[in-house]
Amino acid sequence: MFEQHAAVFLYAVSPVHMGAGQAIGVIDNPIQRERHTRHPCFAGSGIKGAVRHAWEALGGDQAHIGRLFGPESGSPSLHAGAVSFGDAQTVLLPIRSIKGGYVYATCPTAIERARRLLTLINIKPQWPALPAVAEGQCLLANPALLSGEKLHLEAFEYTARVSQELPKLAEDLASRALPDGEAYAFFRDKLKTDLVVLSDTDFAYFSEHATLVEPHVRINDKTGTADDGGLFYTENLPPESLLVAPLLASQTRTGNGKDNELPAEAVMAQVKTVIDGKLLQLGGDATTGRGLVVAKIVEGPNHG
Template identity: 75%
Template sequence: MFEKTAAVFLYAISPVHMGAGQAIDIIDNPIQRERHTRHPSFAGSGIKGAVRHSYEALGGQKKDIDRLLGPDSSSAELHAGAISFGDAQLVALPIRSLKGGYVYATCPQALARAQRLLNLGGSATNWPALNVGEGSSLLANPALLSGDKLHLEAFEYTAKASEPLAAIAADLATKALPDTAAYAFFRDKLKTDLIVLSDTDFGYFAEHATLVEPHVRINAETGTADDGGLFYTENLPPESLLIAPLMASQTRTGKAENHLPAEAVFSQIKTLIDARLLQIGGDATTGRGLVIAKVEG
């Protein structure tokens, strides 16, 4: 039974390829998506595996890996880990904008789910409900408008300023990004350039506004492209924001000398990953999968 729950934000600073493992469309290597929303997601097992892989590089001690995260399946002393990461859900997606370069787009559904995880993790969050119809949008920054229209990619939306959204954006920016000079620009932009679309309109961008890159398989002997070696890989774009539940229990090794209460377990993992850079997903050698973690709770 998990005794301590928090939320962890994951902010992409490079393209991220958390692979789905199967292709059902023209994209050969698609990213993971939720079945019911089609929003991009990160499997909790992938997040936990990334933390385990980087544990010592992040400053943790090797002796703590098994008792906190659980031993390898081949271990002779199997026991459950004391830390669990849930699947990460999409909060905001960067969308190209006519004004301001790009905006952070979200929707009422994504905000409500993020608020639910924050509250479950003990971070008191009372964001007001926002209503927006299809073809319309809410924003906090009038400078993004052309007249009374907001232009995203090739689409035009009727837009109006929203004071409740401005309050949500300020709170989200404070919670989701580290309070350091390196992220000051992005905290400020998230505060001003968060926009809300309807669940339907946001769903379109969540499925069609990702990065899709062509790759060519090279023949090792000839140094030229193999016949039929063209394939397409999907990535979540940088500046995407997701949130996942983080849960901790007391250690369950069965050994008194290894025992840690849930509060101590949570403190160790928070110290290890909070405001730290993680690499998750595939294509690490090409600079993919870099995310900054921010623990809230």
């Protein structure tokens, strides 16, 4: 049983390609999405694998990899790992705006799912309840983003309502989700002012159609030139996106006797020390600088 509970926010600082492994549309290499919302997501197994792979490089003790994450395939010692990452769900997406460059867009469903996750680990964010948002309308905190009374995102125009409550949510989210330090001060401040709440329908549209889609060509190893018919398209989650995932820890279970096991508190402490505020690489295309995310861990109280 997992005794320690936390949430890990993942803030993209480069395009991220967590591949879906199959294509049913015009994009050859789409990203992972939830079936019911179509929001981008990261499989928990992919997050765990990336953390395991980078553990030693991030300063973790190599001797603890097996007991924390489980033994390697084919190992004579079989036991479950003590760390579990759940699937990461979308909280914010950057959407191009006529004013301000871009906004951090979200929707009531995304916010309430994040609130639910934090509440389940006994963190109760003091976020105001969001009113219903109709299609073609939005809530925002920063009137400077408006052209007249309208907000323009990509090629779309929205009737905007300035919310006096939204800055409270934005400030709390910025402090929880982004690391401390001068390097992230601009983005924390922008999130506090430029958070926009769209309807669930409009946000779902941007979730599918406002990602990065890049053409690539397959190079022939012998000629060094593009293969005929070698054009393909790869989708990436854009930088400045924010997702959140559950992080769970239990006592290690190596079977080597109680004296050699780590309690759940020590397991969680190790994971937090190694990855909190650190740069991780998730998904594919690592050699082209894809998949860079910053992790921020928010812990819940102990569970006995």
